[in-house]
Amino acid sequence: AQSVAQPEDQVNVAEGNPLTVKCTYSVSGNPYLFWYVQYPNRGLQFLLKYITGDNLVKGSYGFEAEFNKSQTSFHLKKPSALVSDSALYFCAPRNRDDKIIFGKGTRLHILP
Amino acid sequence: DVKVTQSSRYLVKRTGEKVFLECVQDMDHENMFWYRQDPGLGLRLIYFSYDVKMKEKGDIPEGYSVSREKKERFSLILESASTNQTSMYLCASSGTGFSEQFFGPGTRLTVL
Numbered sequence A: 001a002q003s004v005a006q007p008e009d010q011v012n013v014a015e016g017n018p019l020t021v022k023c024t025y026s027v028s029g030n031p032y033l034f035w036y037v038q039y040p041n042r043g044l045q046f047l048l049k050y051i052t053g054d055n056l057v058k059g060s061y062g063f064e065a066e067f068n069k070s071q072t073s074f075h076l077k078k079p080s081a082l083v084s085d086s087a088l089y090f091c092a093p094r095n096r097d098d099k100i101i102f103g104k105g106t107r108l109h110i111l112p
Numbered sequence B: 001d002v003k004v005t006q007s008s009r010y011l012v013k014r015t016g017e018k019v020f021l022e023c024v025q026d027m028d029h030e031n032m033f034w035y036r037q038d039p040g041l042g043l044r045l046i047y048f049s050y051d052v053k054m055k056e057k058g059d060i061p062e063g064y065s066v067s068r069e070k071k072e073r074f075s076l077i078l079e080s081a082s083t084n085q086t087s088m089y090l091c092a093s094s095g096t097g098f099s100e101q102f103f104g105p106g107t108r109l110t111v112l
Helices: none
Strands: A003-005 A010-014 A019-021 A024-026 A032-038 A044-050 A056-058 A064-068 A073-078 A087-094 A106-111 B004-006 B010-013 B019-025 B031-038 B042-049 B064-070 B073-078 B087-094 B107-111
Touching: A003 A087, A010 A019, A019 A106, A024 A073, A032 A064, A032 A073, A044 A056, A044 A064, A073 A087, B004 B087, B010 B019, B019 B031, B019 B087, B019 B107, B031 B064, B031 B073, B042 B064, B042 B073, B073 B087
Parallel strands: A010 A106, B010 B107
Antiparallel strands: A003 A024, A019 A073, A032 A044, A032 A087, A056 A064, A064 A073, A087 A106, B004 B019, B019 B073, B031 B042, B031 B087, B064 B073, B087 B107
């Protein structure tokens, strides 16, 4: 059975500092990995995905994520946080034969 | 610009009522999904559909049914609403392969 873990319910980062939102997963076969963001009172928006190829994936709003097969992780990163990055972030893995599943979410607070 | 719309942003119903939540997408997507989002639980898949008139149970289908008579429209039905179905309901659609999902703005349903 596949599973996903976002070990931090909340992450606080000062504006201008680098940020990391962690995600580890367990899927059979090759994983396909997604990050979504939910801004306050909005639906979810796609940020980026890893399907194959380069382990470092770049996405919207300056975000990137690094696929690490040995550690089964797909951490979301940004070099310099903005207050407007404050939102709820979801990691979502799937494998070839199964549905996508969503983590419980990590609330990111960027402090001015 | 891609768009997924949901029939209501806010809905208040009474226990035992039949509730219809409608979702329409304009991207000619094959796949459509219904999730519920609860604090601390992330997104949980209720039902999904890979084609017109097709439906598959997700992780929490009990108390719900769905209908997909046209490609662009996917309806979620609560046959007899209960208070534990008070939640945020999110509809999504996606293309074939490993495409990302596009989400509607959500319907916040309160069952009294």
